[in-house]
Every structure is written in structure tokens, then in C-alpha cells.
Amino acid sequence: VFQGCGQPKPAPALRSARSAPENFNTRFRPYNPEERPTTAAGTSLDRLVTDIKEKLKLSKKVWSALPYTICKDESMTAGAANEEECWNGHSKARYLPEIMNDGLTNQINNPEVDVDITRPDTFIRQQIMALRVMTNKLKNAYNGNDVNFQDTSDESSGSGSGSGCMDDVCPTEFEFVTTEAPAVDPDRREVDSSAAQPSRSLLSGSLVCVALALQRLCR
Structure with a gap:
């Protein structure tokens, strides 16, 4: 092998790892966890x-x-x-009439307002719950925690059968117009079939004549 290929060359010496210079200046500042982020406008x-x-x-x-x-x-x-x-x-x-104080409970004896405080207002409670949930999400996002903000428009698009129909009413893709065949007299049907036979024989005869004429021209 050595005679045919020659002596192998020695491997070059590896470069020694150089340490970073002391005056090395990067464009990234050291991270400070107490420093709050800034917006795109710098505020x-x-x-x-x-x-x-x-x-x-x-x-x-x-x-x-x-x-x-x-x-x-x-x-x-x-x-x-x-x-x-x-x-x-x-x-x-x-x-x-007496002027009532502020608050929902003080409106029981108010003749100007018809309020039933015995039954809770479900709509107002839903709004209060939605505000509390959003407040907690904003606090978690402000503190750096992972928060899943789900868009309401995506919720409606993900539900349903996927057919894209609204209110379970889907227009038909193809509308076929069907008509009933008119009643035909049996005698008339026989007459039509018998009348069609001469026309077929006439057509076949004309085709034979055309074929013979073409054969004579080819000769």
C-alpha cells in the first residue's frame, strides 16, 4: 500500500481554542428580570x-x-x-317622591324604576365573570406567565358539522327538474313505432347508395 500510494502525510496540528478578548463588546445587554419591557413606540x-x-x-x-x-x-x-x-x-x-340612594338594593321603593332584586340578572353576572377571567389572564401575561387567549371568531368556526350551512338549512347542490311523462295511448305508440320503421329502412338504403358511389369513384 505504501509503495503504491506513498507515505501518508501527518495530520495538521489542531488550533488551540482562543478565549474571548476582555474588551469584547456585544450589542446585547445583560438580562435584568426586574426591568419591564417597552412597547414598539418606546413607551x-x-x-x-x-x-x-x-x-x-x-x-x-x-x-x-x-x-x-x-x-x-x-x-x-x-x-x-x-x-x-x-x-x-x-x-x-x-x-x-323621596329621593333614593345609590345602589340596586335601594331601588326597591323607587317608583321610577322597576327592579326585581330577588332574581339575579344572568346577563350582568356573565359580564362580571368575563371581566374577572380577562383580568386574571392579563395579570398572568403581565407577570410573564403563559396565557392562552382564544379568539371568539375561531370558536364559531370550529363548531358544527363542517358543512358550512347556517341554521341547519343547506341549499341543494344540484336541483333536478323532473316532469311526469304524458300518458300515451297504446294505439298511438304502435303507430309511432310502425312509422319509424320506413324511415329507418330509407336511411339504410341511402347509406348503401353512398357507399356504392364512393366505391365507383375509387376505381
Whole structure:
């Protein structure tokens, strides 16, 4: 083998691993778990959350404070001295019924509102539960935990038989129009069949004549 191929060359020496230089500067900063992320616009996420909380505080009691806000507006209501000129819901006079306090339980004796507090409002409770679930998801996402946000539009598309029909009413893909055959007299059927026989014999005779003419032309 050595005579035919020659002496093998020695393997080159391996390069020694070099250590990173001391002045090596990367474009990535060291990770700090206490540092909050920033948005695409460069705004701190903590600042956005604080701004949203302040705006929510302003609208927290908007419905309960709405009557007082309207009553304090001089351009919309009359003063205390002109209460006789106000509309009390029935006539132009002073409002005589007792003013109820805020809250659902205080509306039992309110003649202006028909509220049944003995039965819970299922719609409002569903909205409260949905807000609580979303609040917990946002808290977990803010703290860095994995949260599964499911789109409502995907829920409707995944349910059903998959046929794409709404309300279980599907149009037929092909509509066949069928008509009943008219009643034919047996005697007429025999006449039609007998009349068709001469036409067939005439057609066969004409074909034979054409074949003979072509044969003569070929000769």
C-alpha cells in the first residue's frame, strides 16, 4: 500500500481554542428580570398601565354620578327657587317622591324604576365573570406567565358539522327538474313505432347508395 500510494502525510496540528478578548463588546445587554419591557413606540409598559388605571378611575362611577352632574348644570336644570317649574314625570310641579340612594338594593321603593332584586340578572353576572377571567389572564401575561387567549371568531368556526350551512338549512347542490311523462295511448305508440320503421329502412338504403358511389369513384 505504501509503495503504491506513498507515505501518508501527518495530520495538521489542531488550533488551540482562543478565549474571548476582555474588551469584547456585544450589542446585547445583560438580562435584568426586574426591568419591564417597552412597547414598539418606546413607551414603558408600566407607564401605560398607570395611565389606563387613572382613566378607569375617572369612569368608574360614571352612571351613578351622571344624575348629579346633570343637576349641577345650570343650563340644563332650574335652581332651587324654580322647582315648581320643573317636570316631575307627570306634570309641571315639584318632585314629591323621596329621593333614593345609590345602589340596586335601594331601588326597591323607587317608583321610577322597576327592579326585581330577588332574581339575579344572568346577563350582568356573565359580564362580571368575563371581566374577572380577562383580568386574571392579563395579570398572568403581565407577570410573564403563559396565557392562552382564544379568539371568539375561531370558536364559531370550529363548531358544527363542517358543512358550512347556517341554521341547519343547506341549499341543494344540484336541483333536478323532473316532469311526469304524458300518458300515451297504446294505439298511438304502435303507430309511432310502425312509422319509424320506413324511415329507418330509407336511411339504410341511402347509406348503401353512398357507399356504392364512393366505391365507383375509387376505381
